[in-house]
Amino acid sequence: xxxxxxxxxxxxxxxxxxxxxxxxGIEPYLGSLAxxxxxxxxxxxxxxxxxxxxxxxxxxxxAKGLHLEQLGAYGAPDxxxxxxxxxxxxxxxxxxxxxxxxxxxARSAEWVPVxxxxxxxxxxxxxxxxxIKDAVERARSKLEYTTLATAFCSPEFSVSELRRVYEIVxxxxxxPRNFHRKVxxxxxFLVPTGKYTTRDGGRPAALYRRGSATLLHPAILRNGTGRRxxxxxxxxx
Amino acid sequence: xxxxxxxxxxxxxxxxxxxxxxxxGIEPYLGSLAxxxxxxxxxxxxxxxxxxxxxxxxxxxxAKGLHLEQLGAYGAPDxxxxxxxxxxxxxxxxxxxxxxxxxxxARSAEWVPVxxxxxxxxxxxxxxxxxIKDAVERARSKLEYTTLATAFCSPEFSVSELRRVYEIVxxxxxxPRNFHRKVxxxxxFLVPTGKYTTRDGGRPAALYRRGSATLLHPAILRNGTGRRxxxxxxxxx
DNA sequence: CCGCGTTGTCGTCAAGCTGACGAAAACCGT
DNA sequence: ACGGTTTTCGTCAGCTTGACGACAACGCGG
Numbered sequence: 001x002x003x004x005x006x007x008x009x010x011x012x013x014x015x016x017x018x019x020x021x022x023x024x025g026i027e028p029y030l031g032s033l034a035x036x037x038x039x040x041x042x043x044x045x046x047x048x049x050x051x052x053x054x055x056x057x058x059x060x061x062x063a064k065g066l067h068l069e070q071l072g073a074y075g076a077p078d079x080x081x082x083x084x085x086x087x088x089x090x091x092x093x094x095x096x097x098x099x100x101x102x103x104x105x106a107r108s109a110e111w112v113p114v115x116x117x118x119x120x121x122x123x124x125x126x127x128x129x130x131x132i133k134d135a136v137e138r139a140r141s142k143l144e145y146t147t148l149a150t151a152f153c154s155p156e157f158s159v160s161e162l163r164r165v166y167e168i169v170x171x172x173x174x175x176p177r178n179f180h181r182k183v184x185x186x187x188x189f190l191v192p193t194g195k196y197t198t199r200d201g202g203r204p205a206a207l208y209r210r211g212s213a214t215l216l217h218p219a220i221l222r223n224g225t226g227r228r229x230x231x232x233x234x235x236x237x
Numbered sequence: 238x239x240x241x242x243x244x245x246x247x248x249x250x251x252x253x254x255x256x257x258x259x260x261x262g263i264e265p266y267l268g269s270l271a272x273x274x275x276x277x278x279x280x281x282x283x284x285x286x287x288x289x290x291x292x293x294x295x296x297x298x299x300a301k302g303l304h305l306e307q308l309g310a311y312g313a314p315d316x317x318x319x320x321x322x323x324x325x326x327x328x329x330x331x332x333x334x335x336x337x338x339x340x341x342x343a344r345s346a347e348w349v350p351v352x353x354x355x356x357x358x359x360x361x362x363x364x365x366x367x368x369i370k371d372a373v374e375r376a377r378s379k380l381e382y383t384t385l386a387t388a389f390c391s392p393e394f395s396v397s398e399l400r401r402v403y404e405i406v407x408x409x410x411x412x413p414r415n416f417h418r419k420v421x422x423x424x425x426f427l428v429p430t431g432k433y434t435t436r437d438g439g440r441p442a443a444l445y446r447r448g449s450a451t452l453l454h455p456a457i458l459r460n461g462t463g464r465r466x467x468x469x470x471x472x473x474x
Numbered sequence: 475c476c477g478c479g480t481t482g483t484c485g486t487c488a489a490g491c492t493g494a495c496g497a498a499a500a501c502c503g504t
Numbered sequence: 505a506c507g508g509t510t511t512t513c514g515t516c517a518g519c520t521t522g523a524c525g526a527c528a529a530c531g532c533g534g
Contacts, residue, residue: 047312202510439481
């Protein structure tokens with residue numbers, strides 16, 4: 001039985017959540033889009049190490065420093081026409097970096113808006129649509145209770161850049177003032193650099209670096225599901 | 238490369254969180270405790286289906302109705318001395334039911350307090366200690382924001398039985414009055430049966446069934462990490 | 475049958491968090 | 505200098521939370 005490792009690499013780019021897909025150069029699904037990945041290089045290779053290796057091969061970037069976590073194993077018997085393949089999928093988050101065009105592999109890699117995949121406007125190979133759906137949902141929910149959103153930001157970022165990450169990943173607007181109050185009050189989430197930027201126009205924004213915190217307390221909750229939200233909707237009719 | 242499916246079956250029993258382990262009847266690790274599990278029965282078997290099958294084999298209970306979710310894949314190259322084995326582990330939660338002694342397999346199954354494993358007072362085979370640690374942590378955190386605690390309860394249960402589940406899994410006391418207010422105010426979490434029980438002594442307690450809700454809003458947070466908790470600790474010195 | 479311990483349920487209150495929103499600060503380009 | 509824009513600080517009502525008092529409703533032992 002074959003074991004493969006696939007990667008769901010997400011980024012926030014040009015105002016959208018996008019995922020890195022490759023155009024397959026071999027059968028099956030020749031020519032369609034698919035998650036980057038491959039079979040284990042050697043029987044001695046650790047799963048996590050294989051994922052890191054693939055990540056470097058596809059993006060040309062050191063896996064070090066990038067967030068990489070296991071998403072889950074997918075093993076429906078008919079998911080690969082070549083036979084039984086179980087794939088262990090990993091989720092990676094990265095800032096919008098220029099990719100060293102077409103990874104080490106001959107296959108060409110491209111950023112695809114996840115909405116295109118989720119709305120079935122872009123067909124993907126195997127059961128990768130389902131995997132991408134899971135990856136996006138994992139990212140969305142992890143923004144709520146971890147500091148993972150900073151993984152989408154460059155090393156130094158402003159509060160509004162962080163807010164834009166939340167808005168784009170969740171697909172809903174967030175009040176800038178309340179967001180600012182919240183994130184700056186969480187200990188060890190953001191550490192000030194003392195520097196300022198005006199790259200968004202307007203008043204200069206303070207730049208921060210990631211702090212040591214990994215869990216958010218209290219969490220930053222999405223709207224739409226909380227009871228307060230529901231109560232308001234009921235009131236408003 | 239071999240693919241196995243293992244099970245971390247948790248229950249709340251005699252005031253503790255316990256896990257179902259089997260004593261191995263074959264090498265390697267003959268005689269030690271290990272998670273129940275096995276290799277895929279056939280190349281056509283789905284991972285989820287294999288997990289459900291193992292669950293039935295080991296507990297004699299229909300997997301239907303029990304909570305079963307994937308925990309993750311474990312694939313360190315040296316985790317099995319026989320060679321390269323990737324195992325996909327599943328987490329199952331169940332109420333304290335009498336097991337039809339020693340599952341279908343010849344191996345004997347027994348409930349082991351997780352504390353015994355986590356504190357290394359009970360050695361377990363392979364990398365199963367790590368898996369069990371992950372399973373317990375998953376269960377603990379899922380109690381916070383899902384209705385999963387009811388999976389540890391019998392079909393009809395009182396608020397205090399539910400509270401005891403939280404107290405035992407989290408290992409910390411919870412105020413009965415606040416807990417009662419909270420869980421009864423969450424919509425579709427508990428549906429009253431109209432029946433009452435006195436099995437805990439004292440005033441009869443209303444019996445409830447699981448409601449249709451799966452997510453808790455707002456979440457029931459563990460103590461010890463929230464900022465309010467921290468603030469209080471600082472105050473108290 | 476009557477107190478008493480036990481457990482379940484309802485209330486109250488202060489403190490904290492959240493969402494909605496006003497307003498000022500500090501930059502840009504014209 | 506003057507709007508336009510973005511950032512940041514405040515304010516306020518409404519809700520949730522934790523701590524805790526009070527009472528209800530059982531079983532039990534005397």
